[in-house]
Amino acid sequence: MKPSVRIQQEDFSQDEEIKALQASSKRMGGIATFLGCARDFSEGREVSEITFDAYGSMALSELNRLRSDAIAKYALLDARIVHRIGTVKGGENIVFIAAGAEHRVAALEACRWMIDELKQRVPIWKKEITPQGESWVTPHP
Amino acid sequence: MIRVLFFGPIAAATGEREVPVAHVPGMTLGNLKESLAARYPDAMHLATMMAVNGEHVRDLSLLLADNSEVAFMAKFSGG
Numbered sequence: 001m002k003p004s005v006r007i008q009q010e011d012f013s014q015d016e017e018i019k020a021l022q023a024s025s026k027r028m029g030g031i032a033t034f035l036g037c038a039r040d041f042s043e044g045r046e047v048s049e050i051t052f053d054a055y056g057s058m059a060l061s062e063l064n065r066l067r068s069d070a071i072a073k074y075a076l077l078d079a080r081i082v083h084r085i086g087t088v089k090g091g092e093n094i095v096f097i098a099a100g101a102e103h104r105v106a107a108l109e110a111c112r113w114m115i116d117e118l119k120q121r122v123p124i125w126k127k128e129i130t131p132q133g134e135s136w137v138t139p140h141p
Numbered sequence: 142m143i144r145v146l147f148f149g150p151i152a153a154a155t156g157e158r159e160v161p162v163a164h165v166p167g168m169t170l171g172n173l174k175e176s177l178a179a180r181y182p183d184a185m186h187l188a189t190m191m192a193v194n195g196e197h198v199r200d201l202s203l204l205l206a207d208n209s210e211v212a213f214m215a216k217f218s219g220g
Contacts, residue, residue, distance in 0.1 A: 036220050052219065053149040055212055058195040059219075083219060095220050115220055123192070123212070124219025125149025136150035137218040 004079065005063045007054060009086040011093055017080050021100045024078040030104035032111035034097040040090030042137075045130045050094070052085040055123035059083075062122045066114060074110035076101050081114065083124065143173065143205060146212040147184070154184035164207040171201030173211060188213035 001020055006012075014035065021031060038050045067079045076099050083095045095118070099110040119139065126137040145160040152158045162173060170191060178185040191198050192212040193205070205211065 053152070054219070055146065055148050055192070055195075055214065058192055058212070061195060119217060119220045121197075121217070122219050123148065123190070123214055123217055125215065126218040127149070136153065136215070139216050139218045 004081070005060065005067050006082045007056060007060055007063070007085055008082065009084060011084070012082045012096055014096060017082060017096055017098055021078050021080050021098050025100065027102055028077050028100040029102050030107040031098060031100045032104070032107040033099075034095070034111050034115045035093060036095040036115070038088045038090050038092050038094055042128055045128075045132060047090055047128045047130050049087055049089045049129045051087050051127045051129065052083075052094075053125045053127070054083075054085050056085075059123050063118070066117055066121060069117075070099065070110045070114050073113070074099070074101060074106040076106065076110055079110065079114065081118070083118075083122070085124065142208065143168075144208075144210045145173070145177065146210060148212065148214060149218075150215045151184050151187050151213060154187065155181045164205065164209075168205050169201060170198060170203045170205060170211065173205060174201065174213065177213065185213065187215040189216050190214040 040047050063081050070079050078100045080098045097114050099107045101107040143162040143164050145162055147155050194210050
């Protein structure tokens with residue numbers, strides 16, 4: 001089985017990730033997921049593709065810590081996080097987060113918390129490639 | 142020697158991803174940041190986050206050990 005936390009260039013399968021999460025416990029009554037995708041339009045410009053740069057070793061360790069923190073904070077049964085780096089075209093997947101808990105509230109809240117924390121804590125940077133040129137993205141809430 | 146790492150927008154602005162800097166006893170993170178700001182004035186203003194040996198650090202008075210890995214990082218934009 002693939003590790004629960006990964007940074008990879010290739011696309012991922014949501015079905016495989018959810019099956020892996022479900023396989024970790026039969027006490028799981030709720031699974032919440034977040035899928036982040038590449039938009040083909042941003043700040044009034046067409047975006048043909050996005051490239052991601054990362055401080056790989058630190059990003060992986062921060063993602064693992066984020067998963068452990070979420071499991072402890074929301075009493076999750078399991079959680080998974082996959083983030084792509086390299087080049088991602090408009091409409092393609094960027095990040096997948098899944099939280100599994102006994103009940104839905106913990107799963108939903110943990111999923112929201114993990115994507116918000118990821119944006120604050122994990123050293124990954126996004127550059128948008130447009131017909132007018134390329135620019136690093138300034139984060140917004 | 143200190144290994145200084147740049148990524149994303151700061152790597153683009155400096156044209157470097159890794160820069161060796163001689164270690165000086167008593168050197169702090171702030172000292173290192175100041176010397177890099179003089180060398181890369183168009184890039185270091187982006188450095189709002191720092192990490193030493195892969196851990197987030199905010200304290201500029203932190204003493205740097207020889208062979209440390211220090212990253213000066215722009216605000217993250219993953220996800």
